[in-house]
Amino acid sequence: MTLSFCDHGAVRTLRENRLAALAALTFALMGAGIALVFFYVPNDADQGFSQRIFYFHVPIAFTAYVCFAWGAWKALVHLWKRPAGADLESYVAIHQGLVFGCLVLLTGSIWARISWGIWWTWSSDQLVLFLILFLFYSAYFMLRYSLPPGPGRANMSAVYALFGVALIPVSFLAIRLAKDFIHPVVFNRDGPQMAGSMFLTFCVCLAAMLSLFATLYHAELAGKRLDARLRELKEALA
Amino acid sequence: MTYVRDVAALARKDLLLELRAKETVPSMLLFVLAAFVVFHFALPSGAGALAGRGLLWVAIVFTALLALTRAFVAEREQGLLDALVLAPCDRSAIWAAKSLAVLAFLAVAELVALPAYAAFFSGLDETTVAAVCLADLGICGVGTLIGAMGVAGRARELLVPLLFLPLAIPVVVGGVGASVTGEPRYLGFLALYDAIFVVVSWASFEYVVVE
Numbered sequence: 001m002t003l004s005f006c007d008h009g010a011v012r013t014l015r016e017n018r019l020a021a022l023a024a025l026t027f028a029l030m031g032a033g034i035a036l037v038f039f040y041v042p043n044d045a046d047q048g049f050s051q052r053i054f055y056f057h058v059p060i061a062f063t064a065y066v067c068f069a070w071g072a073w074k075a076l077v078h079l080w081k082r083p084a085g086a087d088l089e090s091y092v093a094i095h096q097g098l099v100f101g102c103l104v105l106l107t108g109s110i111w112a113r114i115s116w117g118i119w120w121t122w123s124s125d126q127l128v129l130f131l132i133l134f135l136f137y138s139a140y141f142m143l144r145y146s147l148p149p150g151p152g153r154a155n156m157s158a159v160y161a162l163f164g165v166a167l168i169p170v171s172f173l174a175i176r177l178a179k180d181f182i183h184p185v186v187f188n189r190d191g192p193q194m195a196g197s198m199f200l201t202f203c204v205c206l207a208a209m210l211s212l213f214a215t216l217y218h219a220e221l222a223g224k225r226l227d228a229r230l231r232e233l234k235e236a237l238a
Numbered sequence: 239m240t241y242v243r244d245v246a247a248l249a250r251k252d253l254l255l256e257l258r259a260k261e262t263v264p265s266m267l268l269f270v271l272a273a274f275v276v277f278h279f280a281l282p283s284g285a286g287a288l289a290g291r292g293l294l295w296v297a298i299v300f301t302a303l304l305a306l307t308r309a310f311v312a313e314r315e316q317g318l319l320d321a322l323v324l325a326p327c328d329r330s331a332i333w334a335a336k337s338l339a340v341l342a343f344l345a346v347a348e349l350v351a352l353p354a355y356a357a358f359f360s361g362l363d364e365t366t367v368a369a370v371c372l373a374d375l376g377i378c379g380v381g382t383l384i385g386a387m388g389v390a391g392r393a394r395e396l397l398v399p400l401l402f403l404p405l406a407i408p409v410v411v412g413g414v415g416a417s418v419t420g421e422p423r424y425l426g427f428l429a430l431y432d433a434i435f436v437v438v439s440w441a442s443f444e445y446v447v448v449e
Contacts, residue, residue: 132404133404135404139401142401143391152390155448155449156390159445163380166435167405170430170431170435173427174407174411
């Protein structure tokens with residue numbers, strides 16, 4: 001009994017340390033990213049200083065896709081092999097994805113305001129796609145919280161999360177197609193090839209956002225698992 | 239072969255139920271006509287025929303939604319879904335039969351709605367009709383699965399539109415594109431949507447009804 005408790009303690013300490021290490025890495029990468037964005041990378045020839053939001057906006061968008069893909073992967077694992085924690089992991093990944101998705105809408109909106117003078121534009125594919133994904137994954141939460149906890153809820157959440165990864169490419173294609181009859185103007189945001197310093201900054205920012213996701217994912221997961229464990233203990237005592 | 243027989247028997251049950259109760263189809267018909275009248279007053283005089291084409295697709299999606307929210311209500315209320323899951327047939331047959339029944343309801347509603355649209359607003363070309371047929375497949379396939387999810391929750395009918403509309407946006411894009419431009423590539427897009435989402439719905443329905 002004592003031995004197993006010690007074992008548990010050791011594992012737990014390791015896990016906590018892993019989370020702390022991950023958080024430290026995120027902190028360092030984020031600091032480096034911010035420093036590079038503001039002090040190292042040159043101004044964009046075309047858009048000037050305001051283009052620097054690119055180094056936050058695009059990595060956040062990429063991270064959001066990673067979250068949704070990870071959530072869908074865990075959903076598939078849940079339906080396929082039914083390990084105990086997959087449903088919770090899928091939910092947490094999608095939760096983080098929705099947070100990053102909101103940030104994409106926010107930063108994209110700020111960027112549109114600075115460069116085109118409008119808060120919202122239907123001519124940016126990414127923004128419209130994220131609006132659709134925001135609605136879709138908000139409905140995921142509505143679905144999840146209207147069902148009683150249990151295997152039924154886990155299954156339905158997983159199926160809906162899988163629909164998400166099918167929806168992303170189909171919606172992207174649809175938005176591209178819709179442009180031809182709704183808004184013929186095409187903005188090319190990428191412009192010329194990125195210079196070396198810009199590419200380096202972009203990569204550091206991307207790594208920072210991905211490690212931020214990893215940290216938040218593990219932190220939320222640890223909290224949720226603790227919650228579940230506490231509930232189990234309470235039920236066992238009651 | 240037994241699969242086809244199962245689907246046919248289950249679909250026959252739904253159609254027979256509708257034929258006797260006359261609940262869903264008449265309300266869809268009334269709804270779509272009322273929507274057209276609302277659209278007439280919603281469109282200013284200079285709006286043109288193209289805006290009407292867009293609204294036709296709004297009417298189709300929302301009329302379908304009416305059938306989809308009702309699709310599994312009887313099954314849930316009577317506890318029939320548990321019995322169907324226990325029946326010795328493939329679970330996806332339940333989805334296929336229900337999709338076919340909803341497709342039939344929607345087709346009946348559109349048989350009235352499309353001529354009414356042509357009379358009220360502007361004539362329809364064959365591309366639009368083809369797009370409507372293709373869109374119906376996708377709407378009913380995905381929508382039936384969403385309907386089964388929706389009735390399981392506490393929010394019931396409230397949930398189905400929230401779950402379904404983000405998934406229906408590509409259908410609206412394909413449909414409006416086809417009827418506004420008349421280009422066949424939008425029909426191709428609708429066919430692609432049908433292929434992807436019908437297969438995903440067919441494959442995943444089992445997990446929605448079985449715990």
